[in-house]
Amino acid sequence: MAWSLLIKNGSVVDGSGAPAAMVDVAVEGDRIAAVGPNLAGDAARTVDARGLIVAPGFIDIHSHSDLVYDQCPSAESKVRQGVTTEVVGMCGFSPAPVGAGRAGLVREWAGGIGGQLPIDWESFPQYLEHVRRLGPSVNVAQFVGHGALRLATVGADNRPATPEEQAAMERLLAEAMDAGAFGFSTGLVYAPSVYGSTEELIALAKSTAERGGLYFSHIRGEAATLEPAIAEAIRIGAEGRVPVQISHVKAAGRENWGKMDRALRMIDAARSRGVDVAGDVYPYPAGSTKMDNLLPSWMHDGGIARLLERLADPAARQRAMQDCLVDNERWRTGSGAVGWDEIMIATCSRPELAGLHLAELARRTGKAPAEAMMDLVLDERAGVSMISFSQSEENVATVLAYAHSMIGSDSLSLHAGSGPHPGKPHPRSYGTFPRVLGVYCREKQLFPWETAVHKMTGMPAARLRLKDRGLVRPRFAADLALFDPTTVSDPATFPDPHRYPSGIPYVVVNGHLVVDGSRFNAVPAGRLLTPRG
Ligand SMILES: [Zn+2]
Numbered sequence: 001m002a003w004s005l006l007i008k009n010g011s012v013v014d015g016s017g018a019p020a021a022m023v024d025v026a027v028e029g030d031r032i033a034a035v036g037p038n039l040a041g042d043a044a045r046t047v048d049a050r051g052l053i054v055a056p057g058f059i060d061i062h063s064h065s066d067l068v069y070d071q072c073p074s075a076e077s078k079v080r081q082g083v084t085t086e087v088v089g090m091c092g093f094s095p096a097p098v099g100a101g102r103a104g105l106v107r108e109w110a111g112g113i114g115g116q117l118p119i120d121w122e123s124f125p126q127y128l129e130h131v132r133r134l135g136p137s138v139n140v141a142q143f144v145g146h147g148a149l150r151l152a153t154v155g156a157d158n159r160p161a162t163p164e165e166q167a168a169m170e171r172l173l174a175e176a177m178d179a180g181a182f183g184f185s186t187g188l189v190y191a192p193s194v195y196g197s198t199e200e201l202i203a204l205a206k207s208t209a210e211r212g213g214l215y216f217s218h219i220r221g222e223a224a225t226l227e228p229a230i231a232e233a234i235r236i237g238a239e240g241r242v243p244v245q246i247s248h249v250k251a252a253g254r255e256n257w258g259k260m261d262r263a264l265r266m267i268d269a270a271r272s273r274g275v276d277v278a279g280d281v282y283p284y285p286a287g288s289t290k291m292d293n294l295l296p297s298w299m300h301d302g303g304i305a306r307l308l309e310r311l312a313d314p315a316a317r318q319r320a321m322q323d324c325l326v327d328n329e330r331w332r333t334g335s336g337a338v339g340w341d342e343i344m345i346a347t348c349s350r351p352e353l354a355g356l357h358l359a360e361l362a363r364r365t366g367k368a369p370a371e372a373m374m375d376l377v378l379d380e381r382a383g384v385s386m387i388s389f390s391q392s393e394e395n396v397a398t399v400l401a402y403a404h405s406m407i408g409s410d411s412l413s414l415h416a417g418s419g420p421h422p423g424k425p426h427p428r429s430y431g432t433f434p435r436v437l438g439v440y441c442r443e444k445q446l447f448p449w450e451t452a453v454h455k456m457t458g459m460p461a462a463r464l465r466l467k468d469r470g471l472v473r474p475r476f477a478a479d480l481a482l483f484d485p486t487t488v489s490d491p492a493t494f495p496d497p498h499r500y501p502s503g504i505p506y507v508v509v510n511g512h513l514v515v516d517g518s519r520f521n522a523v524p525a526g527r528l529l530t531p532r533g
Contacts, residue, residue, distance in 0.1 A: 057084025062408025205240020
């Protein structure tokens with residue numbers, strides 16, 4: 001018997017949650033060929049995994065890398081974490097479909113989070129062809145963004161869809177599902193997804209249910225309205241008859257931290273009524289998005305050009321301050337109230353500003369913080385991203401430990417140095433998975449290795465109904481992550497984010513050793529996954 005790869009002497013944590021076992025793993029081509037003790041046979045390559053845990057490759061159940069694959073097809077900051085599959089098209093954002101003549105709208109919209117989409121496609125199938133040609137180093141499971149569906153039909157306006165536009169959205173979603181999408185996502189605090197009603201989303205859910213679609217929800221509020229927002233997502237799942245994933249479960253703003261337990265009990269109650277609800281989480285008490293999302297949704301009505309006009313209009317600024325300023329100290333949006341020293345500039349065209357908090361920017365410019373923020377968004381033409389420190393460490397641990405949560409980075413895949421996202425992006429792009437393993441599993445002992453790995457592999461694979469990924473089993477895809485449980489760690493920090501993890505010496509994608517000791521082989525090892533396998 002000759003195998004392409006033989007992994008010997010490792011401790012296999014197979015992704016199912018079952019206890020670790022000292023067995024060898026043999027790979028032939030892109031498949032796992034055998035799993036068992038003391039496998040004997042010739043192999044083109046043998047890896048001695050003594051002292052290492054051998055796990056299925058991690059599935060990042062919530063990623064935004066579809067906005068940067070053109071700039072970074074190697075997905076290096078993800079693969080070095082052990083990630084072999086990314087679930088993209090999240091929070092209502094996806095690069096397709098694009099309405100005729102509307103490429104500019106989509107390009108602007110992606111640009112705010114650092115993506116530079118070439119957009120030589122219109123339909124979703126044409127876009128998937130583009131991804132296949134790009135050949136990322138990770139597997140890709142693509143969702144359709146509700147924001148993209150709206151941009152392609154209604155446009156960027158704040159109004160209900162007409163019956164014709166609703167039908168057009170359902171048609172575009174069906175076309176995407178037939179081409180290989182896994183379902184649709186919303187970003188119900190972001191324009192234009194925020195302009196969609198619950199009824200619009202239930203109708204989309206029903207239309208995708210016929211094709212086995214999933215609904216992944218960035219809900220309509222993660223702060224004061226956390227509970228009604230979760231109730232809405234559950235209702236869309238129940239009435240639309242689709243499984244619901246609550247994305248990056250959190251309670252933002254300290255006045256809302258106490259709501260987390262009630263929110264999780266709502267998910268439990270829905271599950272006990274037979275609604276298939278689960279969630280995902282990243283292991284940091286800070287989130288990141290475009291800074292223009294600090295501005296109320298009425299300012300976004302009509303798209304970025306209209307937003308910039310309003311930012312230049314003193315009366316509109318005044319109204320935004322009336323809507324959002326709390327006691328002159330804090331700024332409140334659907335994503336929670338944050339202090340000016342809790343919002344950090346992550347990326348913009350002026351590298352010297354990256355890492356500054358808005359309170360500091362205000363001091364330096366001699367402006368009121370709200371004015372400094374609005375000037376920055378205007379000067380950068382909305383191309384500025386931020387990090388907001390709005391969550392509690394206790395809640396992060398609570399959600400990580402919750403029985404129905406899995407791990408999603410909510411980030412872009414980057415590469416260090418002159419990567420596609422300079423400045424100081426959220427360190428989760430580099431550290432999500434090793435942080436769960438090193439900090440929450442080894443140091444805090446929140447759960448055993450088997451549970452941590454299950455939340456990164458078997459559980460998300462079951463969510464996506466992948467039949468041959470997420471477990472170390474014969475005939476499954478040869479996606480594997482090998483890490484050292486004594487050293488795995490995430491050196492990436494908020495001040496110094498572009499740092500690769502350590503203690504993950506081997507990562508195998510469809511049989512290719514993409515991470516091989518100190519070498520990173522940026523080969524097009526990934527596949528475009530579809531719900532039909
Ligand atoms: Zn989101």
